[in-house]
Amino acid sequence: MKTAAVAVLGLLGALCLCSRTEATTAWDVLRNSAANFTGILPCGGWNCDCEFRNPKGCCCVASQLSQLEEATFMRMVGLWTNLTGLTGQIDEIIDGRNIAFTATLTPTPGCFGPFTRNVSIPYQNITLNQGYGYNGALGAFTAPRPGVYSFSYTVYSNMGPARERIYYKTQLVKDGQVIASSWEDNREDSEDSSTQSVLLPLRQGNQVYMELVSGRYLCADTQNYNTFSGYLVYPLLEM
Numbered sequence: 001m002k003t004a005a006v007a008v009l010g011l012l013g014a015l016c017l018c019s020r021t022e023a024t025t026a027w028d029v030l031r032n033s034a035a036n037f038t039g040i041l042p043c044g045g046w047n048c049d050c051e052f053r054n055p056k057g058c059c060c061v062a063s064q065l066s067q068l069e070e071a072t073f074m075r076m077v078g079l080w081t082n083l084t085g086l087t088g089q090i091d092e093i094i095d096g097r098n099i100a101f102t103a104t105l106t107p108t109p110g111c112f113g114p115f116t117r118n119v120s121i122p123y124q125n126i127t128l129n130q131g132y133g134y135n136g137a138l139g140a141f142t143a144p145r146p147g148v149y150s151f152s153y154t155v156y157s158n159m160g161p162a163r164e165r166i167y168y169k170t171q172l173v174k175d176g177q178v179i180a181s182s183w184e185d186n187r188e189d190s191e192d193s194s195t196q197s198v199l200l201p202l203r204q205g206n207q208v209y210m211e212l213v214s215g216r217y218l219c220a221d222t223q224n225y226n227t228f229s230g231y232l233v234y235p236l237l238e239m
Helices: 002-020 026-036 048-053 060-097
Strands: 100-104 108-112 125-130 140-142 147-158 166-174 177-186 191-202 207-212 218-221 227-235
Touching: 147 166, 147 177, 147 207, 166 191, 177 191
Parallel strands: 147 218
Antiparallel strands: 100 125, 100 227, 108 218, 140 207, 147 191, 147 227, 166 177, 166 207
């Protein structure tokens, strides 16, 4: 901008010299005034033929401003492209991280079990299911995307009368593989609970669920004490 201002002042000063030059047209006045200008020009010199006939192509001020404008525009285009790409990546990560669920057994004064085989526990009272990875009918979570997931569960059973035998065993299973388990088998008290938490790397489509081991049972949970929950800690590339 400073260079452009000097050029304009130089031109105005040159025009003031028009009285010293004989001219018959306005074009001649401008041409002769510029030619007779003795001040310092930002271009280092003044080529009247060039400046007046093709100013955009040869005037150093115009050329510098044009180059600056072009460089600024290209930089803005680059910044916009990078910003758009970054926004897309952030949206993808944020959308992918919204995976979490929490569910409990339906409250009942009776018992769930015993069964003659291991049975998936249907935590059907769903209070959170972001990403829709959890299926309450099956009691299973299916990973919508690969990543490291955190799972936790609480097991509770109340046999009622004292000296009744607490006899439960549950296990966290990943695609048929037992990952963690909790059990109780005593007559010291009639009410008991336990909690487990694990971190699991999962591929897209892996299933995680809770099982009640055959011959065992969960009784008298009227306060939603039996819970199963999980969430995505961070996503991974396809494993």
